[in-house]
Amino acid sequence: MSAIVIAVVVLTVLALVFGILLGFAAEKFKVEGNPLTDQVEALLPQTQCGQCGYPGCRPYAEAIAGGDKINKCPPGGTATMEKLADLMGVDPEPLNATEEVQVKKVAYIREDECIGCTKCIQACPVDAILGSGKLMHTVITDYCTGCDLCVAPCPVDCIDMLPVEQTTKTWDWQLNAIPVKQLQEDKPC
Amino acid sequence: MLTLLEQIDKGTLWRSHGGVHPPELKNLSNQTKIGQLPLANQYILPLPQVGDSALLAVKTGERVLKGQTLTSGTSFAYSPVHAPTSGVVTAIKPMPSNHASGIHILSCIIDADGLDEAVVFETAKVGALSNEEILTKIQHAGIAGLGGAAFPTHIKLRPASDIELVIINGIECEPYITSDDRLMREHSDEILAGIEIIQRLLSPKRIIIAIEDNKPEAIEAMQHALNRSHLATGSTRITAVPTKYPSGGEKQLIQILTGQEVPSGAIPAQLGMLVQNVGTAYAINDAVVNGRALTHRVVTVTGLNSQTPGNYWMPIGTPIQHILDALGFAGNLSSDKIIIGGPMMGHSLPNTQAPVLKGTNCILLPSQQEIADDDAEKPCIRCGECAVACPALLLPQQLFWHSKAEEYDKAASFNLHDCIECGCCSFVCPSDIPLVEYYRIAKSAIRTQNEEKKQADFAKQRFEARLQRLEEEKLAREAKAKEAAERRKGTMSGGDRDAVAEAMARIKAKKAAEQQNSAADTATAAPELDKKAQIAAAIARAKAKKEGAPTDDSSATAVPADDKKAQVAAAIARAKAKKAGANTAAETPEPQATDKKAQIAAAVARAKAKKASAKHTGTVDIDSTVPSTDKQNEVAAIDDIANDAIPSDIVTANTANTANTEISDKQAKIAAAIARAKAKKAAAKSATIDNQQPSMASDETLNPVDTNLNAKSLSDSAQESQQDTVQKKARIAATIAKAKAKKAQAKLQEKE
Numbered sequence: 001m002s003a004i005v006i007a008v009v010v011l012t013v014l015a016l017v018f019g020i021l022l023g024f025a026a027e028k029f030k031v032e033g034n035p036l037t038d039q040v041e042a043l044l045p046q047t048q049c050g051q052c053g054y055p056g057c058r059p060y061a062e063a064i065a066g067g068d069k070i071n072k073c074p075p076g077g078t079a080t081m082e083k084l085a086d087l088m089g090v091d092p093e094p095l096n097a098t099e100e101v102q103v104k105k106v107a108y109i110r111e112d113e114c115i116g117c118t119k120c121i122q123a124c125p126v127d128a129i130l131g132s133g134k135l136m137h138t139v140i141t142d143y144c145t146g147c148d149l150c151v152a153p154c155p156v157d158c159i160d161m162l163p164v165e166q167t168t169k170t171w172d173w174q175l176n177a178i179p180v181k182q183l184q185e186d187k188p189c
Numbered sequence: 190m191l192t193l194l195e196q197i198d199k200g201t202l203w204r205s206h207g208g209v210h211p212p213e214l215k216n217l218s219n220q221t222k223i224g225q226l227p228l229a230n231q232y233i234l235p236l237p238q239v240g241d242s243a244l245l246a247v248k249t250g251e252r253v254l255k256g257q258t259l260t261s262g263t264s265f266a267y268s269p270v271h272a273p274t275s276g277v278v279t280a281i282k283p284m285p286s287n288h289a290s291g292i293h294i295l296s297c298i299i300d301a302d303g304l305d306e307a308v309v310f311e312t313a314k315v316g317a318l319s320n321e322e323i324l325t326k327i328q329h330a331g332i333a334g335l336g337g338a339a340f341p342t343h344i345k346l347r348p349a350s351d352i353e354l355v356i357i358n359g360i361e362c363e364p365y366i367t368s369d370d371r372l373m374r375e376h377s378d379e380i381l382a383g384i385e386i387i388q389r390l391l392s393p394k395r396i397i398i399a400i401e402d403n404k405p406e407a408i409e410a411m412q413h414a415l416n417r418s419h420l421a422t423g424s425t426r427i428t429a430v431p432t433k434y435p436s437g438g439e440k441q442l443i444q445i446l447t448g449q450e451v452p453s454g455a456i457p458a459q460l461g462m463l464v465q466n467v468g469t470a471y472a473i474n475d476a477v478v479n480g481r482a483l484t485h486r487v488v489t490v491t492g493l494n495s496q497t498p499g500n501y502w503m504p505i506g507t508p509i510q511h512i513l514d515a516l517g518f519a520g521n522l523s524s525d526k527i528i529i530g531g532p533m534m535g536h537s538l539p540n541t542q543a544p545v546l547k548g549t550n551c552i553l554l555p556s557q558q559e560i561a562d563d564d565a566e567k568p569c570i571r572c573g574e575c576a577v578a579c580p581a582l583l584l585p586q587q588l589f590w591h592s593k594a595e596e597y598d599k600a601a602s603f604n605l606h607d608c609i610e611c612g613c614c615s616f617v618c619p620s621d622i623p624l625v626e627y628y629r630i631a632k633s634a635i636r637t638q639n640e641e642k643k644q645a646d647f648a649k650q651r652f653e654a655r656l657q658r659l660e661e662e663k664l665a666r667e668a669k670a671k672e673a674a675e676r677r678k679g680t681m682s683g684g685d686r687d688a689v690a691e692a693m694a695r696i697k698a699k700k701a702a703e704q705q706n707s708a709a710d711t712a713t714a715a716p717e718l719d720k721k722a723q724i725a726a727a728i729a730r731a732k733a734k735k736e737g738a739p740t741d742d743s744s745a746t747a748v749p750a751d752d753k754k755a756q757v758a759a760a761i762a763r764a765k766a767k768k769a770g771a772n773t774a775a776e777t778p779e780p781q782a783t784d785k786k787a788q789i790a791a792a793v794a795r796a797k798a799k800k801a802s803a804k805h806t807g808t809v810d811i812d813s814t815v816p817s818t819d820k821q822n823e824v825a826a827i828d829d830i831a832n833d834a835i836p837s838d839i840v841t842a843n844t845a846n847t848a849n850t851e852i853s854d855k856q857a858k859i860a861a862a863i864a865r866a867k868a869k870k871a872a873a874k875s876a877t878i879d880n881q882q883p884s885m886a887s888d889e890t891l892n893p894v895d896t897n898l899n900a901k902s903l904s905d906s907a908q909e910s911q912q913d914t915v916q917k918k919a920r921i922a923a924t925i926a927k928a929k930a931k932k933a934q935a936k937l938q939e940k941e
Contacts, residue, residue: 045645046646046649128651143647145644168292
């Protein structure tokens with residue numbers, strides 16, 4: 001009989017102790033927001049283009065964390081989609097964008113035609129356009145994410161989206177660039 | 190236990206991992222002395238070759254001399270580009286690069302004039318120069334590592350930490366290449382002089398000149414030169430290193446000579462070591478002692494397709510095509526490859542217009558028998574030969590699998606970035622897998638990914654900064670609007686509201702007086718009168734408000750507006766007076782018509798007030814007013830009076846000068862036309878009382894007080910008349926006129 005009492009008491013005490021511990025831990029180590037959102041956002045290309053239908057990458061990351069589709073990010077391309085699929089544990093889906101969109105482009109302003117209306121400056125989500133009222137604007141191409149948002153507001157259509165030019169630094173090696181793979185044995189010269 | 194330096198002095202060598210022994214084929218090109226190349230017609234100098242952020246110092250069409258700087262820059266890493274010969278800069282445009290991609294890069298094109306005139310070289314004695322001066326000379330000479338990597342030498346010679354051991358790299362382990370070999374054989378004294386300069390700059394404890402044992406002539410020449418040099422005995426030694434590829438790699442050479450391993454991601458300077466190529470030592474001497482910029486280097490031209498293989502002094506910027514033409518190319522440009530660098534690490538050249546660069550040590554022209562087929566890749570059999578051969582102790586197989594599967598993060602976790610791309614693994618692979626190619630692809634993909642990640646982070650940062658800025662701007666705008674509203678409220682309670690209240694009080698008093706007056710009239714007229722009085726009061730209120738506003742803002746700027754308002758008010762009063770006068774004078778019983786006239790008069794007064802507020806009529810176009818006048822004035826018989834009335838209107842309009850917007854102009858015209866029509870009608874009605882009124886009107890414009898009096902007297906006379914309605918209207922008009930006149934007077938007084 002006493003054994004049962006002891007068991008009950010001990011278990012009760014244990015339950016209380018662990019309850020308090022858990023309650024304390026829940027308060028002390030509380031996680032603000034959904035940590036998944038940050039992980040998703042880290043994978044998104046941060047072009048802030050809004051092609052996913054959300055106003056920026058963060059809102060789309062929140063939407064994905066909340067169960068939205070993962071194939072709505074054309075700038076990220078298939079690679080981003082696959083990473084998102086991995087992270088979210090869902091099946092990869094074909095990207096709802098054409099191949100053409102997936103070429104990295106940046107905006108260029110035909111400066112002769114620019115009338116200095118500042119509309120594109122207001123549209124740029126990353127402040128990559130330089131200029132002032134009635135003065136020519138230009139795109140800081142290093143900062144441009146190629147989001148396309150400046151093209152539509154331009155009243156004189158002087159903004160082109162041009163593919164980023166490849167330099168020797170960004171060039172991708174191709175297979176068989178070194179043709180000499182196997183030398184033959186020494187020959188008398 | 191011996192210390193490291195003692196072991197070095199003993200000539201101890203350590204074993205480095207891996208490596209291969211490819212056929213060397215060096216005697217193809219090392220049999221002849223370093224030759225000279227005839228001048229090319231054109232030289233192509235990519236800008237900037239080494240280091241970034243340089244400015245062009247020459248313009249198209251400018252004549253440059255050999256050794257003249259083509260770029261200028263101030264940054265620490267800046268390394269200038271020099272003209273290799275005298276000639277004219279014909280263009281600065283993108284040209285094919287000496288790169289595996291052949292991408293066009295911005296280059297300065299110099300058309301040689303064949304004179305090969307040089308700038309005056311500043312010779313110097315090393316002893317007379319400070320270390321800083323030597324380093325500046327090295328930087329200005331544009332010296333970069335001539336072993337192939339072309340890293341700016343002045344940065345390397347300014348290390349953050351102490352250098353204990355300097356290794357002069359004369360290994361030249363790649364097959365075929367003999368440029369350092371020939372240089373050491375023929376210019377050992379100059380190399381040693383360069384080493385002396387390095388010794389002075391860094392004061393290391395030991396200097397090792399490492400030469401592979403397959404170059405006995407070079408070792409001998411260097412040993413003799415060392416004996417002749419001023420370097421302290423025991424501080425410098427020449428070490429023959431067993432021939433093995435890739436002993437010449439920086440990290441591999443350090444391992445062989447000291448047994449120490451350079452950690453992943455570190456540089457030898459962190460171990461207190463520094464490796465310089467023998468060619469660089471030669472160039473340092475040339476720059477410091479002779480003052481010559483780095484415009485030439487020794488390049489090996491070899492391979493079975495080369496008709497005159499050997500080593501040549503080549504101006505940097507020489508197009509490869511010129512070399513092929515001058516030295517003879519036995520192969521076929523379309524089918525035979527041209528390789529820049531050695532067979533193990535070099536790359537094929539897609540365009541023969543590309544120039545020789547500072548890092549170009551060999552132009553290999555292999556024949557078809559010398560190179561294997563391209564498309565011989567067979568499946569990996571997991572033999573592990575590559576792991577044995579790898580000098581960097583990596584696992585080439587794993588790297589290959591992950592690179593091929595494009596699992597780049599996994600490849601990176603196997604330390605892909607430590608791969609020196611020596612090609613040993615490809616060389617030993619029995620399946621002929623181009624492993625290094627896979628690694629290069631993976632490396633560039635990882636680099637691109639990192640770059641994209643960095644850009645994404647930066648874009649996010651900018652996006653967030655923008656959001657914050659917009660938010661701040663919004664808050665600032667709201668705060669400003671709030672502040673302005675408060676200020677407005679404050680002023681309202683002060684001046685504006687008082688003025689309005691005052692005007693209201695005045696009007697009420699007037700209304701009361703009016704009602705008393707009209708009490709004498711027929712009782713039936715009372716309600717109508719009341720209404721009219723209300724209208725008049727409203728008008729007066731509007732006026733008061735309008736005039737009150739400028740008073741608040743006050744000061745001298747308000748004066749012209751006040752003046753103008755006064756004039757307008759006077760004009761309105763005059764018009765009213767005219768009307769009243771006309772009505773009284775013309776005793777013709779036309780009550781309805783007169784009623785209408787009175788209403789018109791009130792409307793006109795309102796319009797005029799509006800016009801005055803809307804602003805500033807300029808000169809009134811009389812012609813344009815004439816048609817409307819005619820239309821309204823079909824019955825007008827006496828043109829004289831009408832004409833008389835016009836000038837006064839014009840005067841009014843003119844006095845109310847200042848800027849004219851189109852709207853106010855139009856309003857002014859309409860008002861003037863109506864006023865004129867009224868005047869004409871009045872004249873028509875009272876043929877007997879002719880010129881009196883116009884003259885009076887003009888008097889009124891000058892003196893508002895008179896207007897007041899006249900209006901009073903006229904309204905008095907109007908009261909006397911028997912026609913109730915007419916009287917009422919006239920009275921109302923007169924009251925309005927009075928109010929206007931009073932206001933105008935007040936304004937005038939205020940102004941004074």
